[in-house]
Amino acid sequence: MAHSHEMTSRKPPGIRLFGGITALRTYQTLVLVLTFVAYTCFHMTRKIPSIVKSALDPQTKLGSSPWGRLHTKNTLNIGWLPFNTVDGSALLGEIDVAFLAVYSIGMFFAGHLGDRMDLRIFLTIGMFGTAVFTAFFGAGYWLNIHNFYYFLVIQMIAGLFQATGWPSVVAVVGNWFGKSKRGLIMGIWNAHTSVGNISGSLLAAFLLKFGWGWSFAIPSLIMAAVGLMVFVFLPVSPDVMEIDIDDGEINSVKDTTKEPLLEPGQEVKHNAVGFLEAWKIPGVAPFALCLFFSKLVAYTFLYWLPFYISHTPIGGEYLSDALAGSLSTIFDVGGVLGGVLAGHISDRLNARAVTAASFMYCAIPALFLYRTYGSMSITWNICLMFITGMFVNGPYALITTAVSADLGTHSSLNGNSRALATVTAIIDGTGSVGAAIGPLLTGYISSRSWSAVFTMLMGAALLAGLLLTQLVCTELRGKAPSSVSKDVADAQATYSDEV
Numbered sequence: 001m002a003h004s005h006e007m008t009s010r011k012p013p014g015i016r017l018f019g020g021i022t023a024l025r026t027y028q029t030l031v032l033v034l035t036f037v038a039y040t041c042f043h044m045t046r047k048i049p050s051i052v053k054s055a056l057d058p059q060t061k062l063g064s065s066p067w068g069r070l071h072t073k074n075t076l077n078i079g080w081l082p083f084n085t086v087d088g089s090a091l092l093g094e095i096d097v098a099f100l101a102v103y104s105i106g107m108f109f110a111g112h113l114g115d116r117m118d119l120r121i122f123l124t125i126g127m128f129g130t131a132v133f134t135a136f137f138g139a140g141y142w143l144n145i146h147n148f149y150y151f152l153v154i155q156m157i158a159g160l161f162q163a164t165g166w167p168s169v170v171a172v173v174g175n176w177f178g179k180s181k182r183g184l185i186m187g188i189w190n191a192h193t194s195v196g197n198i199s200g201s202l203l204a205a206f207l208l209k210f211g212w213g214w215s216f217a218i219p220s221l222i223m224a225a226v227g228l229m230v231f232v233f234l235p236v237s238p239d240v241m242e243i244d245i246d247d248g249e250i251n252s253v254k255d256t257t258k259e260p261l262l263e264p265g266q267e268v269k270h271n272a273v274g275f276l277e278a279w280k281i282p283g284v285a286p287f288a289l290c291l292f293f294s295k296l297v298a299y300t301f302l303y304w305l306p307f308y309i310s311h312t313p314i315g316g317e318y319l320s321d322a323l324a325g326s327l328s329t330i331f332d333v334g335g336v337l338g339g340v341l342a343g344h345i346s347d348r349l350n351a352r353a354v355t356a357a358s359f360m361y362c363a364i365p366a367l368f369l370y371r372t373y374g375s376m377s378i379t380w381n382i383c384l385m386f387i388t389g390m391f392v393n394g395p396y397a398l399i400t401t402a403v404s405a406d407l408g409t410h411s412s413l414n415g416n417s418r419a420l421a422t423v424t425a426i427i428d429g430t431g432s433v434g435a436a437i438g439p440l441l442t443g444y445i446s447s448r449s450w451s452a453v454f455t456m457l458m459g460a461a462l463l464a465g466l467l468l469t470q471l472v473c474t475e476l477r478g479k480a481p482s483s484v485s486k487d488v489a490d491a492q493a494t495y496s497d498e499v
Contacts, residue, residue: 010118010240014232024243027235031176032185034234035169036192038127041223042165043196044203045134048215049096049155050303051204051325055212056080057088080212081146095152096303097440099159104432106163111278111425114167119236119421123172126164127227131220133158138216166428167421170404175237186401187343193397194332197302201325278422283407286467287356287399291431293464294360294396296438297367297457301331301392303439305385308450315377330382334389339397341390351479352403353471356395360465363391364458371454395464400428434460 057079078084083091114122137154139145177185204215235241279285310324319327338359346355370384404424438460445453 010120010236012120012231012233012235015235015241027238027241027243028176030233031172031235032189034230035173036189037226038123038230039165039169040192040196040199041127041219041226042130042162043193044200045130045158045219045223046162047197047200048134048204048219049092049099049137050306051201052208052212052215053083053092055208056083057092080141082148091148093440093443095155097436098152099155100299100432100436102156102159103163104429104436106160107167107425107429107432109425110163111167111422111429114164114171114421114425118240119168119172120231120234122164123168123234124227124231126161126168127223127230129161130158130165131223131227133161134216134223135220138213138220141211141213141216163425163429166400167425170401170424171421172234172236173401174404175239176235184340184344184347187340187397190339190343190397190401191336194336194393197332198329201329205325278426281407281423283353283403283471284423284426286353286471287403287407288427288430290356290360290464290467291396291399291427292434293460293467294392294399294434295431296434296460297363297392297464298335298396299435300438300442300453300457301389304442304446304453305331308446309381312375312450314375314381327378327382327385330385331389332393334386335393335397337386338390338392338394339401342394342398343402346398346402351475352398352406353468354475356398356403357465357468357472359391359394359398360461360468363388363395363461366391367454367458367461371451392461396431400424400431404428 079088082088110122110126133154137151137158140151145151173186173189200219203219207214207218238244305328306325309327310319312318342355342359346352349355366384366388370381370388374381374384404427407423407427438457441456442453445456
């Protein structure tokens with residue numbers, strides 16, 4: 001009875017209020033929609049600073065980088081102190097690096113906590129915390145705050161709350177979908193990253209004309225509203241909803257009074273997997289290190305692509321900052337297709353490592369062609385940027401979604417599913433370290449040569465693919481016997497027919 005009461009109390013209040021849901025697809029649709037919108041909001045708020053930089057430090061438009069100075073000027077009468085000084089761009093860069101560093105570190109702890117807490121509550125806390133500290137950053141506009149450390153600390157705390165998002169949503173989606181179609185479903189679902197980037201860019205840019213504080217305030221309200229929806233309606237897992245799922249169907253409502261003969265008070269449950277134990281799960285370390293280099297490439301484009309486009313002559317002309325920012329969204333559009341294709345192909349082949357490595361190897365010539373021929377014309381730039389986004393973001397999306405969910409329910413765990421958030425956090429946390437290092441290195445290298453930047457990115461893509469070599473060989477060996485057996489069977493059948 002106590003166990004049944006505990007399960008009932010963990011059900012979302014909205015579902016308890018409006019009655020039970022009996023259709024599995026209704027639960028799955030609800031989970032996909034809520035987690036999609038939730039993580040779209042995380043990326044929407046994460047994208048705001050890169051848009052507002054031009055208002056805080058007008059030098060950003062004049063040839064400075066968000067990670068360091070390329071040109072020095074005297075203090076300007078426009079912008080926002082302390083960012084409209086000769087060191088303004090460097091200060092904004094320090095805030096970005098601090099955010100990503102805290103985010104990547106917080107990711108490891110977030111996964112550990114997520115496997116030990118109700119994910120609905122955990123995700124809600126992360127969303128409300130992100131909303132509050134996003135609003136606090138914008139409040140500096142109305143409170144006339146010009147202290148650099150105020151903005152630095154606010155962004156660092158926001159990074160901690162942002163770290164709760166990814167382990168939570170991947171764990172919840174992984175709980176509701178089996179492995180057979182997980183790659184395709186999560187590939188489509190992972191479009192929230194690009195949707196969040198695009199919506200955050202457009203919304204923040206639109207609100208800038210009212211004052212840069214509004215670019216933080218309105219998205220924070222949207223984040224809080226969606227966080228409330230998550231708290232009220234998100235079903236975390238079939239176990240919490242007291243249903244059994246077998247081969248994609250609901251079998252029955254669990255009857256907790258008919259458990260096998262147990263001692264009074266005894267419960268059948270697994271303990272959450274420890275941090276070091278999760279690292280030992282086969283495949284976690286190679287995919288985590290692969291994502292390190294994959295996100296290094298992806299986040300370099302996230303932070304630097306608009307700047308690169310606006311400072312590279314395309315068809316002999318330089319584009320405006322606004323047009324360059326709009327054009328850069330093509331990379332995200334290609335990334336959506338890449339995530340869907342990578343997921344679908346990996347499902348059909350049942351080979352996650354082969355798919356991820358193949359995409360990373362294809363990203364190398366794509367990067368070379370974009371750097372070499374992207375400046376010929378707008379058409380060439382759009383086409384090559386789309387292809388580059390597809391190959392760069394494809395494996396990034398696959399590893400952070402389907403692969404993380406697969407490894408979090410690995411057979412070595414003996415049915416213990418309480419490792420999803422921890423495994424997701426380890427993989428994406430390691431990748432986030434690369435996400436911080438890539439743009440930082442680009443800030444120094446780009447002042448000397450953009451060709452050197454692209455060489456670095458191609459080297460990172462190569463290393464990402466090579467790190468999966470052992471897993472690729474294992475997957476190929478696993479398929480060889482079945483293919484040989486099929487050939488032998490076909491030959492025997494042919495011989496029998498001839499006889």
